[in-house]
Amino acid sequence: MTSPDPAIRPQLAVSGAIFREGKVLLVRRARSPGKGFYSLPGGRVEFGESLHTALHREVDEETGLRIEILGLAGWREVLPTPAGGGHYLIMSFAARWASLEPVLNDEHDDFKWLHPEEIGDLKVTGGLQEVIEAARRLL
Template structure:
């Protein structure tokens, strides 16, 4: 029997002027927590293709991707029944290009807000650090 492999995912810190889009997860894992839109990379997709597809599917937005803003690694011992899960998540800094937020059923809520205000919400681990790094990338010449 083969062991399950880590799941590769991407997410986007999407900025529109001085605000970033954060979303609230509707189901496990991370149900109720605020985080970035994103999801799994499918076989045959590049990271950027997966990122743009996931953002469009979850939020109906189109984005311009700037650069990688870090990484997160989450190991959940028993997230799904008896089977643990291991996620490697690559968050990217991005700019809003077009569209109005329309959430799919994976998300419960969404807010555009200043990065400093995100700390007042229950978030996924390391979110504030990723947002600050994304801000730096967007400010770079």
């Protein structure tokens, strides 16, 4: 029996709702999937990497920030659509900003520190508000 192609398996990912003075950090994706949508920093977990290690690495790569992880705020499953896309299980954590200022890599083209109530009509990824609210409860 052969193993399925890794490209057709669900991918494990992490994201961080990073709070600073009551505001959460949102980053805008510069390319697909989700180009133009604001979301939380994060990405795929590498083989052999813990969820916390992956989140620290992804936040560092994407924003340059140092964070303190507070706990799991929730999860979201993204399924492929007829138009394509991958299958992801995203574990979302609540975190506090610890140091440094955002310096974005090429995966993002904008960032905002916003109070959750200020997100309003901003173009955001699915389920974002629920994750942010769950994360805020852990602060």
